[in-house]
Amino acid sequence: HPRVVVIGAGIVGCALADELTSRGWRDVTVLDQGPLFATGGSSSHAPGLVFQTNPSKTMTAFAAYTVDKFSRLSLDGRWCFRAVGGLEVAATRQRWHDLERKLGLARCWGVRAELVDARECARMWPMLDPERVYGGLYTPDDGLAKAVRAGEAQARAAMARGASFLAHHTVVGIERDGGRVTGVVTDRGTFPADIAVSAAGFWGPAVGRMAGVEVPLLPMAHQYAYTAPVEGVDNPPELEASRPLLRHQDRDLYFREHTDRIGIGSYAHRPLPVRLEDVAEYDRAAVMPSMLEFTAADFEPSWQDSVELLPALADSKVEEGFNGVFSFTPDGMPLLGESRRLPGFWLAEAVWVTHSAGAAKAVAEWMTEGRTETDVHECDVHRFEDAQLSPAYVSDRGKQSFVEVYDVVHPLQPMEHPRPLRTSPFFARQRELGAFFLEGGGWERPYWYGANEPLVEAADEGRGRDPWSARYWSPIVGAEARATREGVALYDMTPLKRLEVAGPGALAFLQHATTNQIDRKPGTVAYTLLLDPGGGVRSDLTVARLDEDAFQVGVSSNLDVDWLRTHLPADGSVVLREITAGTCCIGVWGPLARDLVQPLSGDDLSHTGFGFFKARRVHIGHVPVLAMRVSYVGELGWELYTDADLGLRLWDTLWEAGRGLGAVAAGRAAFNSLRLEKGYRLAGTDMTSEHDPYEAGLGFAVKLEKGEFIGRDAAAAAAERAPRRRLGCLTLDDPDRVVMGREPVLVDGRPAGYVTSAGYSTTLGRGVAYAWLPAEAADPGTGVAVEYFGEPLAATVAAEPLVDPEMARIRR
Ligand code: FAD
Missing domain, CATH: 3.50.50.60 (FAD/NAD(P)-binding domain)
Incomplete structure (x- = not known):
């Protein structure tokens, strides 16, 4: 060893x-x-x-x-963990509502939890003023670690x-x-x-x-204080505490008992970044290096908030405290x-x-x-992307993650700073079109375009959107999705990472690293998976064979790049180069895609001249592009790749030509809705290395007979066994409701699975969700429920994909 x-x-x-x-x-x-x-x-x-x-x-x-x-x-003989339980109280309606969502998360991942009313909170913590809280989330198995x-x-x-x-x-x-x-x-x-x-x-x-x-990683201080002895707090020293851990997230506070005192931790103060040089000096002073001097003024508002929640503390005081250092990423x-x-x-x-x-x-x-x-x-x-490793970025984001420790963070909430960090060549045009940007991997990514407001129809208004699901959403999303299914839309696909993999060993390398048959004629694209050695799905890729020895590979994240690099042969026969920066991509999709693109090109873009899952170098006006006939939204069309310096020209050429056809620019939110309708999985969200390809519905991309590849033996075993669970597609019965992802799925009223990704299908006129389900509840037609903020929403397992199972829309 x-x-x-x-x-x-x-x-x-x-x-x-x-x-x-x-x-x-x-x-x-x-x-x-x-x-x-x-x-x-x-x-x-x-x-x-x-x-x-x-x-x-x-x-x-x-x-x-x-x-x-x-x-x-x-x-x-002394304990290391005691399950005194956890109690998170809500002092506002919004927080109470959010505790319902948290209860859902607990039920998704198998943590015992229940919502309790204010009286029950005060029973668990007699010091607590029940008038101050709506109730709490009680988790009996949480506790104290020594x-x-x-x-x-x-x-x-x-x-x-x-x-x-x-x-x-x-x-x-x-x-x-x-x-x-x-x-x-x-x-x-x-x-x-x-x-x-x-x-x-x-x-x-x-x-x-x-x-x-x-x-x-950014070292930062976080304040922790001890009160003087408090009347009524009287625990045997060896047990330290008997009441549950208490969290008061509306004020960024937590409490625990220390025998006869209360300990109070606060995330309410200003971020207090610490320079490692300063820590070292403290060390020489022979004090615990990670304990910095208590800055009492920073704690003052937290003390007031503590007294408000626990009025008995008014008779006590902060006896001692420290600014303790730990890591923020x-x-x-x-x-x-x-x-x-x-x-x-x-x-x-x-x-x-x-x-x-x-x-x-x-x-x-x-x-x-x-x-x-x-x-x-x-x-x-x-x-992390390279741009996310700069000291300035780590510092800005570390401080933000300190502020957010106890915040209610929406799953789509973008970082506020630094922005914009990375932009595609189309950024100026996107702004002109009133793009609403969210951020991912440092990229500014349009979610929808204000310019499409006039296309909104009554059905897009989303009558059932509650305030949570209506955040980072607009009725324009539905209009853009419909425009894609009925006309043609331009999607900025630039942030999707891509690699050039070339050399005499390139084919053998990709064959070994991935599951599908890559040895196809040059000019062909393959959808393939990266498995780990245990057969779990790490990720999915598209591999375009451009020449005998040259491939363009579209990957999901930096982790794929890293994984591929670590598996490169040592003999130098394969060169892997990331080309995301320096290139760009527009997806042109919709039934009118060919009408838009063909007049701009001398190349034959007909179905027979340029078939589905084919890749070729063509010209669009003055711009040389690598065109791939693939579509994550399930419509006729191409991904058009070119160098970044030609990007704006490509956008403008397509935009001009699209005017007569009613072409629109469309954002990520419509994209997500359309890919859910088509059943296209999102690696890392819908499936991870905990899932085998067959239960994830991706067995079609695994070619066991092609020879050895990473994870093959495990995949072969998985192919033989009946899956215990499946990734299935649900539609919500009430057409006005939508869910967001990470909600529990109830089978016969009990949590039995969880939603991975979800959205609203404009084509079907109802909410859709992908979810992990027990195999016995995964057959189409099965009735289940998705628990959304504590409310069970009836849903039905659907045959997938929901839209165009014959692929007629794509292959024409
Ligand atoms: P450490 O415990 O810091 O261990 C790192 C070790 O590396 C140290 O012993 C150090 O001496 C050694 N080391 C460093 N450099 C060198 C070197 N060059 N050579 C040799 N040795 C080196 N977490 C919770 O889960 N619940 C809580 O309630 C909680 N409350 C917290 C309250 C405060 C005030 C603070 C400061 C932190 C709290 N945390 C809490 C966070 C938690 O304490 C830390 O995340 C955790 O202890 C980190 O453990 P570690 O082993 O990574 O780091």
């Missing part, structure tokens, strides 16, 4: 050593600059509140595993299997040879290593620099995985105590087996 050196003996480093050694990797050394196990890092003073419910399925699974594991741990104890208990288990833990070893460098990690250098000598894992918490960027790896998610910059260098950072054991388990599986049981694409270190 490889020699592993873990940097950091906080809760993450300890958990990782345990998870690795329990998988048989015994040569594990954990180094920390501080003492063991109260090292001085964030874990040393974390109050240890564990709330499991999270919009992310992955994070909820991490938390559930942590709770389960810590519940079974003890240190010298981070240092749980860390030591896991460390002892690891040491019993051969791991060693060394205090007072400050890591100062990472040694490398032949492009790989070979050792970890400390102030007390060098430790040979095949794998170095940075579990250095908020020091991550400093350790990253030693390895030449950018770590997009641009999207609030952890940083896990091996850096491609330096093979052998892994990150396990920006992880809360809440998720620590689950995240460590995932990293251990990833290292030892090459895949994880829980899908981790949202946590993968390679998810």
Whole structure:
């Protein structure tokens, strides 16, 4: 087994050593600059509140595993986790309404939860003023973790299997040879290593620099205060607390008991970014480096809010407090995985105590087996685009994710700053057309165009849209969808990432990396999947064979680029180059697409001259383009790719020609509605590495007979077994209702699945949703319900795709 050196003996480093050694990797050394196990890092003073419910399925699974594991741990007879329960109160109607959505998330991911009224809240927390709250969300299995104890208990288990833990070893460098990690250098000598894992918490960027790896993480302070003893709070010291953890999200506050006192955490203050240089100085002052001086003035409003919710606190006071430092990332998610910059260098950072054991388990599986049981694409270190790694971006976004920790964040809510960051060549035209932009991967992406307002019909008005689903939505979306089905529309597809894969080894490489038959005639496009070694769907791709040895590959995200790069042959026979920047793409789709494009081109664009799933270089007016006859919206048409400098010319040429045909520009929201109608899945949302291709309805893209490819054996096994669950299509029975995604699906009144993506179908005139369903409830015609803000909405499993199953609209 490889020699592993873990940097950091906080809760993450300890958990990782345990998870690795329990998988048989015994040569594990954990180094920390501080003492063991109260090292001085964030874990040393974390109050240890564990709330499991999270919009992310992955994070909820991490938390559930942590709770389960810590519940079974003890240190010298003392507990590591106590399920005192969690209570999140709502002080406003909106928050109460949002708790109904949170209840839905809990039910999606299997966390026990119920809504309770104000009286019940006051029964659980007698100090609480019931007049102040509408009620709360009670989660009985949430509770308190003792981070240092749980860390030591896991460390002892690891040491019993051969791991060693060394205090007072400050890591100062990472040694490398032949492009790989070979050792970890400390102030007390060098430790040979095949794998170095940075579990250095908020020091991550400093350790990253030693390895030449950018770590997009911002250390920030968060205030935590203790009151003086409070009348009526009287817990045995060894138990610490008996009442549930209390969250008051309307004021960005949380509370827990500490024997006879109350601890109060606040996210209400201004963001307090911390420079690592300043932390180091504090260290020399022999104070816990992650505990900065309490800035009492910042806490003052939070104290007032605390007294308002818990009036008995008026007789008490803040006795002590500190500004504790921990990690914030641009999207609030952890940083896990091996850096491609330096093979052998892994990150396990920006992880809360809440998720620590689950995240460590995932990293251990990833290292030892090459895949994880829980899908981790949202946590993968390679998810960021280059523009998202600049220090200014990391700082701006880190502060924003601090502000949003307890906010009600809408699934479509864009970042506010920095914008615009990335724009396509059509940006100026899109603005002229009144585009409403949302942001994704740093790109400005039009969701709809104000210019299409006159096309809105009564049916588009969305009578049933509640305030939540009406956010980031306009009736124009329906008009654009209809215009695409009836006429022709231009879609900016520039942000879809694309690669050039070329060289004598290119075909063999793509055949090995993906599932479908890529060995087709030049000029052909294939839809294919990336599986992980366990047969889970990592992603989907379109591969256009341009020449014998040259391909253009459309991928879903940076993670695909990273995955493909790591699987490139070492002999240099394949060159992979990302060409997203520097090129652009317009999708021209709709029954009139050919009428628009053919007059602009001397090339034969007829159905016989340019068939479906074919790719060719043609000219549109003055612009040379690579045209691909594919359509994610399920209509006749092409994706037209050209160089960025020619983009505006291409847009203007198409726009001029489209005038006579009533062509419109259409946005992502219409696009999403149309792709749902066609049953085209969105990788990472509809299916992840937790799903095999057959249950996801993608078996058609797997060609087991073509020979060896990554995940083939597992896929072959999956093809043989009857799936337990299926990704199915639902239509909502009430034509006025829509859902958003991540709602529980009830079968016979009980949560049995969850919605992945959803929207409104203009063609059908009702809401549609894709959802994971138990196999026995996945047959068309089955009646189920989607629980939306606590309300069960009747829905029916539909035969898919909903629109044009014969593909007559596309193949003509
Ligand atoms: P750490 O515990 O910081 O461990 C990193 C270790 O790396 C440290 O021991 C450090 O000494 C060592 N290290 C760094 N650089 C080097 C080097 N060069 N050489 C050797 N060693 C090095 N989370 C929750 O889940 N629930 C909560 O209620 C909660 N409340 C919080 C309240 C406060 C005030 C704070 C500050 C944080 C809170 N958190 C909470 C967050 C949680 O504490 C952290 O996310 C978590 O402890 C991070 O664990 P870690 O192991 O990654 O980092």
